[in-house]
Structures are given as C-alpha cells and as structure tokens.
Amino acid sequence: MRLSTVILPIHRWSEGQKIWRRAEELGFHASYTYDHLSWRSFRDGPWFGALPTLTAAAVVTERMRLGTLVTSPNFRHPVTLAKELISLDDISGGRVTLGIGAGGNGFDATALGQEAWTPRERADRFAEFVPLLDRLLTEGAVTHEGAHYSAVEARNVPGCVQRPRLPFAVAATGPRGMRLTARHGQGWVTTGDPKLFETGTPEQSRAALSEQLDRLAKACADAGRDVAELDKVLLTGFTPDRGRPLESVDAFVDFAGRHAELGFDEIVLHTPVPDSDFAADEAVFERIATEAPAQLNG
Template sequence: MRLSTVILPIHRWSEGQQTWRRAEDLGFHAAYTYDHLSWRYPFRDGPWFGALPTLTAAAGVTRRLRLGTLVTSPNFRHPVTLAKELISLDDISGGRVTLGIGAGGTGFDATALGQELWTPRERADRLGEFMPLLDRLLTEAEVSHEGAYYSAHEARNIPGCLQRPRLPFAVAATGPRGLRLAARHGQAWVTTGDPKLYESGTPEQSVEALRRQAAGLDAACAEVGRDPRELDRILLTGFTPDRARPLDSVGAFVDFAGRHRELGFTEIVVHWPIPDSDFAADQDVFEKIAVEAAAQLG
C-alpha cells in the first residue's frame, strides 16, 4: 500500500516549496493539491494559489515525488487548454503527473465564471463528454470535436505526454455513471467515502459504504470488459467519520490503513497538517506516520 499526501496551495511559494521538498524527503509516493479557485472556510477568504502553476513549481524542487490534482473538474476547465497545460507539466516533471478528475461539486467556486449552478445530472453529463475528449487530446496529435458542451477544432498536442500513451487519470466517482467513466478511462479510482456519513456515521458504516462503492467499480469494469485489478484504488482521507483520528498515532493509522487495504485500496492520501482547520494534526506524529507506517504497510 502506498502513502501519499495533499498539500493545499495556501502559502506563497517562498514558503510553500519547503513543504513539497519535505514530502519527498519523508518518502511519500505522491503529493497532490486541490484544483480549485477557492475553497471553504477557513480558506475561502485567505491565500489560495492555482493548482497547475503550483505543481509546475513543485516539479522543479523535487525529483522522485509524483505530482497531481485531487481533483480537477469541468467547473472552470476546458479540455483543450487543460490538455496543453498537462502535456507541458508532464514534460517539465519528467513524467511524474497524475490527473485526478471528477464531476466537481457545488459551492466554493462552482459558479466563479458566472454560470448557473449545475445540477448533479448536469455535472455528470459534462464530465461524460469532458473526459473522453481530454483522453483523445492527450493521445492524438490532432483532434476535432463538436459536442453538446465542448468543442475542439484541429487542436494540436504535439509531442503528447512523456508518459505513454498519456498521463494516468485517477477518476473520482461514487455513482454508476462516474464509476463507468473510471472503468473506461481511468488508471485509478478515487473516493472520499460516503458524504452522507460524514456528520453522523460510524467508521463501521463507512467501511461498508466503501465496500459497496468498490463493488460498483468491479461491476462497471465487468460491463466494459476490463479487469478491475488494472485500476489502483485511492482513498482521500479526512472526509469519513474517522476524520483526524487515524493521524493520532502510528498505530491508529496502521489500523485504519489496514482495514481499508482489506477493501482493495492501494493508496491512502492524508492531508498535510494545517493548524486551526479540519486538517489540523500534530506535525511530528504526521511525519512519524509517513516514515514508520509506510514501512509497516509495505
């Protein structure tokens, strides 16, 4: 099982770059960041920098660490411009980029471009067109497409990704439509658990919900004729009923990760500690988990 982290883009690079370097020094498999224009309290009225420029800068101060978004969405992205930026980032990083991608949500920045708030069905519809087009843009030298939501006219993406045939997609999904997209286009599946359990659910209920989601992914893979073992399974922590408890100690984290490894998860992602937020944690314990828990989990 791999251990990765999320580093929120809340610090000027003169300070923030130290965190990315430290993540590599601690041996994390990957470091991701949110691809948002702003986020919820207490971050909404504070500093918040762009995901792709941040990852590009991180590529320059690291050598081994994989880099990625958790997650990019159609809320304020277009496949044509996103593809060009991803190809560039993949090249600059030496082929270390993973694109976390999902339908996006409501609030925070979902209407930042002045659009009306999309319904869950509308978000799913857009992602259903966005992802296949992005897949083509990252694998074909020239793409034209006229769709319901997105168009491309002789969009050229030469030389393509350094990773072949393209950089991997980690698809965030919980429902049938999203899981089918993960099965068809993803190299990994991402979940944060069942959001309905966040406030009042139990850890046991969360495990069962994740088990059902994983079964849904297996069914989606069978539907498209794909071996489900081909997809990595990533749990982004901090949104299950356990909340911060897995970061209380190395033992607590190993127990948490072990329960989820039994469900088939291959990667656990923890948030880099941020004081006075939902992601507050003891930094020394966090770093001890990064080193010792990863070794115990193998």
C-alpha cells in the same frame, strides 16, 4: 499500500516549496493539491492555482509523483487543460497523475458567472469532458463538436512523456462516473460516503466503501476490464474517522490496514494545516510517513 499526501495551495512559494521538498524527503509516493479557485473555510485566505503550483513543485522535487485531487469541468476546458497537462508532464519528467471529477456546488461552480449546474448537468458535462481530454492527450490533432465542448484541430505535439498519456484517477461513486472510470481511468478515487460524515460510524463507512468497490468491479467487468488494473485511492479526512488516523502511528496503521483489506492500495493524508479542519501534530504526521509504510507492507 502506498502513502501519499495533499498539500493545500495556501502558501506563498517561498514557504510552499519547503513543504513540497519535505514531502519528498519523507518518502511519500505522491503529493497532490486541490484544483479549486478557492475552497470552503480557506475562501478568504491565500489560495494559489493548482497547475502553476504543481509546475513549481516539479522543479524542486525529483522522484515523487505529483497530481490534482481533483480537477473538474467547473472552470476547466479540455483543450486548454490538455495543453497545460502536457507541459507539466514534460517539466516533471513524466510524474503527473490527473485526479479528475465531475465537480460540485460552491464557489467554483459559479465563479465564471454561470448558474450552478444540477447533478444531472454535471454528469452530462463530465461524460463529454473525460473522453475528449483523453483524445487530446493521446492524439496529435483533435476536432470535436459536442453538446458542451468543442475542439477545432487542437494540436498537442509532442504529447505526454508518459505513454500513451498521463494516468487519470477518476473520482466517482455513481453509475455514470463508475463507467467513465472503467473506460478511461488508471485509478479510482473516493472520499467515502458523504452522508456518513456527520453521524455515521467507521464500520458503516467501511461497509459503504466496500459497496463502492463492488460497483467499480461491476463497471470494469461490464467494460471488459479487470478491476485489479486500477489503483484504488482513498482521500482521507471525509469519513467518520475524521482526524483519528493521525493521532498516532498505531492508529494510522490500524486505519490503513482495515482499508487495505477492502482493496485500497493508496491512502492520501492531508499535510497538517494549523487552526483548520486539517490540523494535526506535525511530528506524528512525519512519523506516520516514515514508519507506517514498512509496518503496512512488511
């Protein structure tokens, strides 16, 4: 079981760099950040760009993996995103994982002046976005004319440090997203079943996650892949457990152990943000980071 964290891009870098360095000192496998233009209750406060933040984090860390949870087509284009990712992978020395999803409603969906896409439109765009991005990160020059995205001799030399390209961790729960994960993913990300967040129980949540894992396994089998090849990542904070796993080391070990039994091999915690949905005791958070992995893997 690997333990990772999300650091929201809400801090000026004079302060933020200390948080990213501390995450590496605490031994986290990876530190991710959200790739949004703004987000939910943080919309009226500071919110910085994900890729510049990760680039700065790459300079002040040495070992920890870095990534997005998650990038989406809402305001990204595969051609420009590929160039930025190749640059980030180079600067970090090959430590980048791209978390990628279809996007959703909210500020990102309309910030460029477009009407919010329907779920079907988001799925259609995602189905074109991911394969094109895969090609852009693995081929020296790409030309593509699609329904939603085009590329004309888009060149990405020398390519990624990681070969054949940096890994994708695909956020998906529906059948089309699962198929994309099976074809292009090196990992799979979920936050659980959103319908259970308000009124569900932890037991119901684990049952729903087990069903998602079963669907992932079927999609991989249909694509001729072994589901064991994929990392299974749970981004916490959106299941009925809410903040309970961060109440103590024992509470977290129990939570993580139950999800490891389902098949998850990476748990992602939010670095505490006071006076927010992600408020937590900083001392307990650090104890979890330093003590829980040994208990889980011992």
